[in-house]
Amino acid sequence: MSGGMWAEKYRPKSLDEMVDQTEIVARMKNFVKDRNLPHLLLVGPAGVGKTTSILCLSRDLYGLGYHNYILELNASDERGIDVIREKVKNFARTAAIASEVPFKILILDEADSLTSAAQHALRRTMEIYTRTCRFCLIGNYSENIIDPIQSRCSVFRYSPLPEEGVKKYITSIAEKEKVNLLPEGLDAVYDASTGDLRKAINLLQAAAATQGGEVDDVAIYSVLGKVSPQRVREMINLGIKGEFLEAREILRSLLIDEGLAAEDIIRMVYSELMRMQMPERWKVRISDAVGEVDFRLTQGARAEIQLSTLLAKLALASEEVNERQ
Amino acid sequence: MSANRLPWAVRFRPRIVADIADNKNAINELRLWLRTWEKGIPERRAVFLHGPPGTGKTSSVHVLAEELGFDLLEINASDYRTRTRMEELIGRATTQNVTIFGKRRLILFDEMEGVSGHEDMGGIAAISDIIKTTRVPVVLIATAIAEDNEEKFRPLRDKAQPIEYKPIPTIDIYTKLERIVRELKLNVTPEALEALAIHSGGDLRSAINDMESIARGKGAVTVEDVEGLGNRDKQEYTPIIIQNIFAAKTLQEARRTINQAYVDHEELFDWIYENLPIVLDDKHDLVEGLEALARADIYAKRVRSSSYRLQKYMFNAMTGGVALSRTRSEGFGLRRQVMTAAAKLGYPQNAFVFQETASGLIVKPVKYMGDSWKQINATFRGLGAVWVRSGNGWAIPYLRPPQLKWRYIRTYHSRRKLQSIAVKVAHKCHVSSNDAVSEIIPLLRLIYRDKAMAETTTTWLELEEDEVDWLRS
Numbered sequence: 167m168s169g170g171m172w173a174e175k176y177r178p179k180s181l182d183e184m185v186d187q188t189e190i191v192a193r194m195k196n197f198v199k200d201r202n203l204p205h206l207l208l209v210g211p212a213g214v215g216k217t218t219s220i221l222c223l224s225r226d227l228y229g230l231g232y233h234n235y236i237l238e239l240n241a242s243d244e245r246g247i248d249v250i251r252e253k254v255k256n257f258a259r260t261a262a263i264a265s266e267v268p269f270k271i272l273i274l275d276e277a278d279s280l281t282s283a284a285q286h287a288l289r290r291t292m293e294i295y296t297r298t299c300r301f302c303l304i305g306n307y308s309e310n311i312i313d314p315i316q317s318r319c320s321v322f323r324y325s326p327l328p329e330e331g332v333k334k335y336i337t338s339i340a341e342k343e344k345v346n347l348l349p350e351g352l353d354a355v356y357d358a359s360t361g362d363l364r365k366a367i368n369l370l371q372a373a374a375a376t377q378g379g380e381v382d383d384v385a386i387y388s389v390l391g392k393v394s395p396q397r398v399r400e401m402i403n404l405g406i407k408g409e410f411l412e413a414r415e416i417l418r419s420l421l422i423d424e425g426l427a428a429e430d431i432i433r434m435v436y437s438e439l440m441r442m443q444m445p446e447r448w449k450v451r452i453s454d455a456v457g458e459v460d461f462r463l464t465q466g467a468r469a470e471i472q473l474s475t476l477l478a479k480l481a482l483a484s485e486e487v488n489e490r491q
Numbered sequence: 492m493s494a495n496r497l498p499w500a501v502r503f504r505p506r507i508v509a510d511i512a513d514n515k516n517a518i519n520e521l522r523l524w525l526r527t528w529e530k531g532i533p534e535r536r537a538v539f540l541h542g543p544p545g546t547g548k549t550s551s552v553h554v555l556a557e558e559l560g561f562d563l564l565e566i567n568a569s570d571y572r573t574r575t576r577m578e579e580l581i582g583r584a585t586t587q588n589v590t591i592f593g594k595r596r597l598i599l600f601d602e603m604e605g606v607s608g609h610e611d612m613g614g615i616a617a618i619s620d621i622i623k624t625t626r627v628p629v630v631l632i633a634t635a636i637a638e639d640n641e642e643k644f645r646p647l648r649d650k651a652q653p654i655e656y657k658p659i660p661t662i663d664i665y666t667k668l669e670r671i672v673r674e675l676k677l678n679v680t681p682e683a684l685e686a687l688a689i690h691s692g693g694d695l696r697s698a699i700n701d702m703e704s705i706a707r708g709k710g711a712v713t714v715e716d717v718e719g720l721g722n723r724d725k726q727e728y729t730p731i732i733i734q735n736i737f738a739a740k741t742l743q744e745a746r747r748t749i750n751q752a753y754v755d756h757e758e759l760f761d762w763i764y765e766n767l768p769i770v771l772d773d774k775h776d777l778v779e780g781l782e783a784l785a786r787a788d789i790y791a792k793r794v795r796s797s798s799y800r801l802q803k804y805m806f807n808a809m810t811g812g813v814a815l816s817r818t819r820s821e822g823f824g825l826r827r828q829v830m831t832a833a834a835k836l837g838y839p840q841n842a843f844v845f846q847e848t849a850s851g852l853i854v855k856p857v858k859y860m861g862d863s864w865k866q867i868n869a870t871f872r873g874l875g876a877v878w879v880r881s882g883n884g885w886a887i888p889y890l891r892p893p894q895l896k897w898r899y900i901r902t903y904h905s906r907r908k909l910q911s912i913a914v915k916v917a918h919k920c921h922v923s924s925n926d927a928v929s930e931i932i933p934l935l936r937l938i939y940r941d942k943a944m945a946e947t948t949t950t951w952l953e954l955e956e957d958e959v960d961w962l963r964s
Contacts, residue, residue, distance in 0.1 A: 373937075472785050
């Protein structure tokens with residue numbers, strides 16, 4: 167077993183190496199042949215090859231020194247559109263010298279997390295620098311990208327990877343890394359990853375590191391038990407039972423000790439809650455409560471007080487729904 | 492007085508602009524405005540510097556006066572009395588724009604929040620008149636314009652150009668303190684420096700004062716010292732205030748506590764939040780109380796972004812809103828908490844005797860506990876308990892100080908490590924640093940259990956030794 171992150175080690179390096187998303191890959195290969203491309207908008211679920219394909223395209227287009235011609239930014243890491251504009255300006259100002267391609271590529275990940283005001287500002291930036299810079303925006307949902315940007319981009323929709331595709335890839339990595347991955351282990355990896363290839367590879371590597379070479383389903387579940395969603399579930403259960411102080415203690419440890427972002431916690435809380443075996447009326451009420459907290463967080467409210475209000479509401483909602491039935 | 496007898500906050504006062512910790516924008520704005528006087532009298536003849544204490548307001552005026560060659564005439568709170576007194580002091584300074592030595596003048600009214608409406612009769616009006624006619628630049632300084640002050644400063648607001656100073660970022664305070672530590676050869680751990688920096692809440696002067704008060708004489712500071720500082724002068728009366736809030740029957744009664752509190756309202760908020768679930772032990776009351784507090788939090792944000800006028804709604808929600816949501820609670824939250832904690836360790840309810848006092852709960856074990864005392868003591872201490880040997884029991888106060896701030900301070904170092912690892916992981920794995928923290932780093936910690944894998948991963952991610960230690964811990 168080797169080190170480094172396997173998900174990076176086995177990330178395809180060229181469009182020719184990509185096996186899935188065949189239509190998209192074919193169109194991208196034409197861009198490379200043409201030595202030209204439009205602004206791009208790549209949308210689809212996590213871990214299906216969005217970032218990989220644009221990195222492959224860049225490498226095919228610019229050759230080995232490709233990293234001189236691309237700039238990767240993540241909208242959730244850059245505070246505000248001004249920072250992005252400034253970075254784009256500095257990056258695009260110097261044309262792509264010593265390359266047959268007259269433009270550079272700016273990759274903006276999680277672009278769908280930008281507010282619509284920020285996106286309007288971005289649209290201007292895209293226009294101003296079109297000659298020297300192509301934008302490749304990446305996101306999960308195209309609905310969250312304003313129309314004027316969508317209309318300026320060539321939109322690529324990535325489909326979820328087929329089960330066999332994910333399993334084949336995982337199996338081949340296990341072979342190369344000399345990990346004995348049992349069939350139950352493979353099934354567990356696939357189930358837990360929900361089609362997200364990066365997550366699947368990371369899980370495999372963590373399980374291999376802790377289990378020393380043989381990975382079955384138990385190994386995978388023991389890894390899953392150590393990561394945040396498990397603690398989120400524990401916190402929710404305490405909240406429902408009315409053990410508020412204990413639930414708040416877990417919330418504090420997630421926020422402070424583990425340094426999770428409030429948005430990530432609320433995302434996990436939401437998906438856990440919706441997956442629970444609870445009355446439908448309860449889910450509707452809780453969804454509304456989560457939504458309110460999520461909104462308040464976007465308005466800059468403090469994470470802990472808002473999230474703990476939600477924890478207290480869990481117990482109340484359970485009681486009231488039970489009374490009505 | 493020789494330099495080393497001076498208080499450190501004075502001794503290490505900035506001498507040039509580059510020495511000032513932060514607020515570069517505000518300083519630039521001030522410099523620009525002062526320079527417009529070179530071309531004649533500008534439209535606004537005064538500026539109003541406002542912001543929290545210890546953020547460099549006064550220092551920047553001193554430093555810029557020196558840099559641009561002004562002769563500074565400074566008037567402090569102690570000088571504000573009456574109109575006549577003010578006119579005496581300033582005299583002809585505002586009409587003659589150069590001193591007899593040919594230097595240009597600059598007038599500074601510092602500590603304006605000290606001008607009280609009644610005592611300093613006409614003080615504000617006098618300053619307002621001076622601004623109208625002055626032929627030399629006038630700088631006004633006040634710490635954050637609070638609710639009460641807004642009205643008071645109204646006559647000055649249109650005439651003076653406001654310049655806002657923000658709290659100094661923790662990292663800049665840290666750097667300044669570190670420089671003093673180096674120069675004085677003190678023995679202060681990085682953790683203690685961080686604790687001092689965070690504890691100051693962006694107030695550089697108080698950070699320096701705190702460090703001096705601990706280090707004078709012994710030349711060393713530990714985290715525990717800083718922790719002691721925080722509680723020193725506040726712990727005594729805050730619980731009483733908080734008790735009054737929870738006991739209030741009317742909005743007015745609850746609201747009054749704001750003015751009685753010695754701590755600022757942010758800290759008061761944290762106290763209420765910490766203790767609310769202990770006092771409001773009924774499910775319905777808890778939701779209502781927390782919701783009121785959550786609304787207050789939203790108002791706090793609105794106050795900062797739009798207007799101090801909204802502050803009263805925040806105060807109403809955090810005091811009255813919380814107090815009046817108490818309808819069914821019995822206040823046994825603490826007792827229940829103790830019993831739950833004990834049950835977790837395998838002790839039934841009747842293993843202890845409970846006794847209520849005005850300020851807390853006395854918990855006595857029924858029989859000698861032997862070696863297990865240690866374990867229980869550690870658990871109870873987490874609830875704020877103190878073992879009283881003479882009483883053969885634990886005393887647990889009903890109300891406890893906010894845990895949050897200290898928790899942040901204690902984990903500051905570790906969280907900074909996490910952030911620096913996250914940036915590296917985000918870069919190498921093409922994800923956001925939030926995703927690095929929530930998705931990849933938890934797995935990375937497992938991967939680091941495999942020695943061979945850990946080694947190559949360290950090289951690949953270009954991690955420092957202390958970051959590796961963090962992943963292994």
